[in-house]
Amino acid sequence: MPHNADPRAQQSAMHALYSDNHHWLYTWIRKRLDNQFDAADLTQDTFLRIHSRQDVxxxxxxxxxxxxxxxxxxxHFYRRQSLEDKYLEYLSLFPEPVTRSQEQQQIILxxxxxxxxxxxELPPHVKSVFLLSQIEGKKYQAIADDMNLSLISVKRYMKQAYVQCLSLMEDDFFE
Structure with missing residues (x-):
C-alpha cells in the first residue's frame, strides 16, 4: 500500500471491492476448481494479495x-498441487511407509x-538436461546422446543449472 494513501479511504475502498466482488469471484473460481473449500481459500488469498500489493x-x-x-x-495452487502429488507418489515407492510430521512435509513442499x-527460470534445454541428470540419474554422455547434444554442452548446461541452484541457496542463507 502506498505511504501517502489515506488508511481509512484504503480500508473503505478494500471493503467495497471485497463486498462487491467476493461472491462473484468465489463462483468464478469454484467453476474452475470444482471444490468449494479450495475455492473459498483461493478467493480469500486473492483479496489478501490485492490488499497487500495494490492501492485499491x-x-x-x-x-x-x-x-x-x-x-x-x-x-500457483495447481503447481503446488502437482508438486505435492509427485512427492506423495515418490513416497509411495518406498517399501515401508515413510512418516514425516506435517511440519517436515510443509518444509519439503x-x-x-x-x-x-x-x-x-532456466532455458528449457538447460532444465531438461538438469532433470535428466538429477531426477532420472542419467550420465552426461547418455543425456548428450538422447538430446543430440555434445558432451561439452551438457556439462555447460549442468554448470548453469548448478550456479542457479547455488544462487537460491545463497539467497535463502543470507535472508
Missing amino acids: EQITEPRAYIVTVAKGIIS QTLEQIDALLN
Whole structure:
C-alpha cells in the first residue's frame, strides 16, 4: 500500500471491492476448481494479495484486475498441487511407509516449490538436461546422446543449472 494513501479511504475502498466482488469471484473460481473449500481459500488469498500489493483506490477495472490476480493464485495452487502429488507418489515407492510430521512435509513442499520456480527460470534445454541428470540419474554422455547434444554442452548446461541452484541457496542463507 502506498505511504501517502489515506488508511481509512484504503480500508473503505478494500471493503467495497471485497463486498462487491467476493461472491462473484468465489463462483468464478469454484467453476474452475470444482471444490468449494479450495475455492473459498483461493478467493480469500486473492483479496489478501490485492490488499497487500495494490492501492485499491487506483483500480479502474476491478473485475479484470481481480481475475488477473486470481489466475496467478490458481496457477500457483495447481503447481503446488502437482508438486505435492509427485512427492506423495515418490513416497509411495518406498517399501515401508515413510512418516514425516506435517511440519517436515510443509518444509519439503516449500523447498520443492522454490526448486520448481528456480528451474522454470532456466532455458528449457538447460532444465531438461538438469532433470535428466538429477531426477532420472542419467550420465552426461547418455543425456548428450538422447538430446543430440555434445558432451561439452551438457556439462555447460549442468554448470548453469548448478550456479542457479547455488544462487537460491545463497539467497535463502543470507535472508
